Amino acid sequence: MKATSVCKMRPINWLGTLLRSPRSSGRYVGSRTTTTAATGVQRTPPPPPKASTKMRGWQLHCYGDIDELQLSEKLRMPQIRSSNDCLVRVRTTTINPIDLAMLRGYGATVLNTIRCQPGEGIEFPLTLGREFCGELVQKGMGVNSEKLALGQRVWGVVPLQISGSHADYVVVPSYCLAPAPTELDDSEAASVLYAGLTAWSGLYITGRLGGLCGATTSSGGGANKRVLVFGGSGGVGTLAIQMLKSQGVQVLATCSENAVEMVRCLGADHVVDYNNPADMDTLCNYAPYDIVLDCAGQGSQQAAQLKFDFRQYITFSSPLLANIDKQGLGLGLLKNVADLLESNAKAITQRGGLVKWGFFAPASHGIEFLQSLVQHKKLIPLIDSSFEFAELPKAFERLKCGHLRGKVVVKL
Numbered sequence: 001m002k003a004t005s006v007c008k009m010r011p012i013n014w015l016g017t018l019l020r021s022p023r024s025s026g027r028y029v030g031s032r033t034t035t036t037a038a039t040g041v042q043r044t045p046p047p048p049p050k051a052s053t054k055m056r057g058w059q060l061h062c063y064g065d066i067d068e069l070q071l072s073e074k075l076r077m078p079q080i081r082s083s084n085d086c087l088v089r090v091r092t093t094t095i096n097p098i099d100l101a102m103l104r105g106y107g108a109t110v111l112n113t114i115r116c117q118p119g120e121g122i123e124f125p126l127t128l129g130r131e132f133c134g135e136l137v138q139k140g141m142g143v144n145s146e147k148l149a150l151g152q153r154v155w156g157v158v159p160l161q162i163s164g165s166h167a168d169y170v171v172v173p174s175y176c177l178a179p180a181p182t183e184l185d186d187s188e189a190a191s192v193l194y195a196g197l198t199a200w201s202g203l204y205i206t207g208r209l210g211g212l213c214g215a216t217t218s219s220g221g222g223a224n225k226r227v228l229v230f231g232g233s234g235g236v237g238t239l240a241i242q243m244l245k246s247q248g249v250q251v252l253a254t255c256s257e258n259a260v261e262m263v264r265c266l267g268a269d270h271v272v273d274y275n276n277p278a279d280m281d282t283l284c285n286y287a288p289y290d291i292v293l294d295c296a297g298q299g300s301q302q303a304a305q306l307k308f309d310f311r312q313y314i315t316f317s318s319p320l321l322a323n324i325d326k327q328g329l330g331l332g333l334l335k336n337v338a339d340l341l342e343s344n345a346k347a348i349t350q351r352g353g354l355v356k357w358g359f360f361a362p363a364s365h366g367i368e369f370l371q372s373l374v375q376h377k378k379l380i381p382l383i384d385s386s387f388e389f390a391e392l393p394k395a396f397e398r399l400k401c402g403h404l405r406g407k408v409v410v411k412l
């Protein structure tokens with residue numbers, strides 16, 4: 001299918017998702033019941049996979065575009081290598097902007113340096129996919145059985161240097177995994193953690209919105225602060241808004257005109273169309289902002305161009321890995337320091353605030369924080385569109401088309 005036809009696909013009804021009546025905890029009707037996750041009682045685990053067992057997975061053998069993705073039915077299953085590793089059978093996964101970027105070679109210099117540590121794999125073949133919902137089928141001796149039981153339904157994330165979740169099985173360290181909330185079905189559960197941990201780490205680790213406690217525990221915080229979210233309609237933005245509202249933060253957001261109603265439904269106090277200059281000018285009335293959170297790919301340079309003051313401008317679109325890809329580790333690191341100093345010098349003199357770079361962080365207390373919001377019905381994941389595993393390239397095409405309203409999900 002061509003990219004254009006994927007772009008015309010009817011998106012999943014986000015408004016229906018948002019306006020759905022509160023879920024009962026027994027709503028999940030996937031192929032597995034939630035009894036185990038809800039009660040913590042361990043059910044009979046599936047037979048442990050044998051070393052010779054093969055699996056399906058999408059792989060890259062060189063960087064390029066979406067047509068480089070190849071489906072193989074005979075991949076070797078990933079193996080547990082450390083006592084804290086867990087092997088998960090993947091039921092649902094997603095596509096994030098980082099998958100498309102890595103497909104094109106983004107971050108290869110730094111990631112290959114990490115991958116080439118003893119015990120890590122080499123660059124190709126590369127399997128993408130940074131988050132999933134699935135079933136725990138094998139675990140190392142060091143994994144706490146009270147926290148994670150065999151056969152349990154789990155949700156998790158895959159650190160960038162590890163082989164990803166666009167495959168039947170994935171191995172991740174236990175801190176990247178937790179019991180999946182029974183309030184979410186498999187597609188919803190797969191779509192929270194990567195974007196959610198990005199928003200959480202930007203706000204609570206980089207932005208210190210909840211002080212030291214908010215950065216080192218799952219306590220959140222930030223009541224009565226004021227945060228402006230650029231890109232309130234995307235994967236990170238939709239979760240950031242709900243996260244902030246749950247903590248009593250005043251939230252303003254920007255998005256396209258056709259997403260304004262949806263972003264309001266998420267709880268944002270004031271939503272503006274970023275294509276409407278008069279609308280954008282109203283943001284000056286609420287300044288200064290404690291945090292401006294850039295979830296719209298604006299980057300560091302944008303900070304000094306803003307018409308209003310802020311204390312911190314946190315962007316998830318830093319040049320960190322791209323500079324190292326272009327100039328190598330040494331010069332790239334120097335360029336990063338220079339870029340950050342330059343954007344801070346401009347922002348401090350013109351807008352009185354700091355520019356910081358935010359990143360996805362696979363932190364277990366971030367997962368606990370998100371879990372608690374889901375359980376208290378303070379966070380509802382939005383799904384833009386959903387694809388079968390065999391159609392994974394179409395899911396990439398959907399992401400490439402842009403204008404996402406939530407996440408792109410892939411079912412195995």
Ligand SMILES: NC(=O)c1ccc[n+]([C@@H]2O[C@H](COP(=O)([O-])OP(=O)(O)OC[C@H]3O[C@@H](n4cnc5c(N)ncnc54)[C@H](OP(=O)(O)O)[C@@H]3O)[C@@H](O)[C@H]2O)c1
Pocket residue numbers: 096097098194195198230231232233234235236237254255256274294295296297316317318358359360402403404405406
């Ligand atoms: N550093 C990290 O570790 C990390 C991790 C995750 C994500 N990211 C980055 O964070 C950004 C957000 O990620 P995501 O997964 O949320 O992407 P996404 O789902 O594609 O969301 C981006 C959203 O922003 C909207 N948008 C585009 N231009 C805008 C503008 N000028 N003002 C306001 N809204 C605008 C888009 O809709 P319309 O185009 O229809 O307006 C879309 O809904 C991406 O740049 C991604 O690469 C970084």
